[in-house]
Amino acid sequence: MNDYEIEFGKILEWLKKNSAKKILVQAPDGLKKILRLISEKLEEEGYEAYLSGSHAWGGCDIAVNEARTMGIDTILHVGHHGFVGARTTEVRVLFVPVYYLGEFNDALVNALEDIKRNSFKKITLGVTVELHRRLHEIENLALKSGFHVETGSLENITGLIIGCNYVSLRDAEAVLIVAGGRFHALGAALWMGRPVWRVDPYLKSYEKVDVRPIISRRLRDISSAMDAHSFLVVVSTKTGQARPVLAQSIKKRLLRENRKADIVVIDEISEDVLLNFGHYDAYVNTACPRLTIDDPDIFPGPVINPGELKYVLGKKLEGYDSRDLFRFDFSIGA
């Protein structure tokens, strides 16, 4: 944990203020190892502490079911910035961000030089929550390199991007994303339709991202779905991913088009689970939009997101807008 910072004092203060007693600590898989240290500290302070085994893919994935089972009053959700998609009223949730303190200056400088070589001068900047405290440092480096930098905000947090929301990015010639892994940068590229560079602070590397394989997969999957007769509409039970009303209206719309459609409800979506239900011509993913982009092969057939359904319903695919990946509205519109 030398490279990370958690504000434990603030946590204790908040728990005391809220008269917490039984606490479930939850974190993404990569951070789960630190939960034991946190629960140990909590027990030293007199709290009952439990570890949550669920994945915690994001602020959408709150261990409400586990808390309910254990009669727990408070969840400490480590590593994400806050609720995504839905709040929960059943149990108190404290989001505990983890801040990355490591060095990644060289990768950043190299990325900025590469952007410059491509003659872009006006950039917009996005970071994930664990890098949020580094935003100023990143911005200053970009300014020093002669860039014009614009940065918006998400839920009042400047420069924050999350896996399914890129509204903090401003219009610019190019986009610079600092985040671990490729996904956030791909999401930014699909949302912005602009050249995107990404810096991975953990691997200390950078690259210009290429969304063409994803767009091509999207067009292929949507085309297949156009011809599909049977659809399986997938709903997840995760707090911020559960969209039962959306799923029902998608099913009704498909039935009106003389297609067959079933709704399946799943906690953790996987190919195994879906294969149990036999063959469907196509899948509609109402859960995490990222699955369709990052992991489409967990669906045993072509998969589309709700915002892409309008192409199946008649909208011209030539005008495909990759922002539809992140939209939950499927009306064809004007």
Place this chain on the structure above:
Amino acid sequence: MNDYEIEFGKILEWLKKNSAKKILVQAPDGLKKILRLISEKLEEEGYEAYLSGSHAWGGCDIAVNEARTMGIDTILHVGHHGFVGARTTEVRVLFVPVYYLGEFNDALVNALEDIKRNSFKKITLGVTVELHRRLHEIENLALKSGFHVETGSLENITGLIIGCNYVSLRDAEAVLIVAGGRFHALGAALWMGRPVWRVDPYLKSYEKVDVRPIISRRLRDISSAMDAHSFLVVVSTKTGQARPVLAQSIKKRLLRENRKADIVVIDEISEDVLLNFGHYDAYVNTACPRLTIDDPDIFPGPVINPGELKYVLGKKLEGYDSRDLFRFDFSIGA
């Protein structure tokens, strides 16, 4: 479905009587393919139907969380005989047994002859729910072969065994189990401490089961747990498997012995999920007792069931009783 029988008329009658509207159909993985046929019939009758993606390992594993997410009033739980471990008050559950109609006479006759060759004359008989309607036929064959047959009951169902309960078996020289797969017969052998033959009606095969590898694994795991310093006590959120109070009292007891213990709460237990939490010297499985018998390797270290904890706490392992696998009490006793 030619080999299986479902009483669809009864289902419709029950749904009407209970004014069901939104129905979640749930089944074990091997039967999930028939859920589409059931949901289609339900929709023809004017009900809203949804498929449940969760595994449904037994009558302990009710899709309450999925029902809650979808605002569903009724679960049709296909393939098990009834509630195991706990009822749910949140949603109505109708258990729909599936009855096997296929032929397996030869395998049964061969098994009976093999039992006779071993000079056993008094047997007790156990079947899983999908074979319950065949009990009489099996019993008659055994009587015709000259056996004395004794059969008890579980929840008023004659001869019924389930994965974690064998109380319907009576004292006898040998046990005959008719069930798909090896597990029920292994459970029966561990419970009875008698020679057990099993007939697999689906594979049309029979064998005498051998529990020695399991007993030897149990002794090895318990011995390792005796020396363990850190324990992870595992709780599942499944309706009939969730034992939060038991887990808490196990943890307290271990702390009193100067061991370290954490509690982790998980829906579906897997090695991956447990490995995320780093190393523990041993695991205590408060969820399905069958996991420890059938699938101990999903725990990344030695695993014991709650009833086996007493050996870790000082009871002599030389007197190991394999019935403890199915017990949730860990006091050393008199």
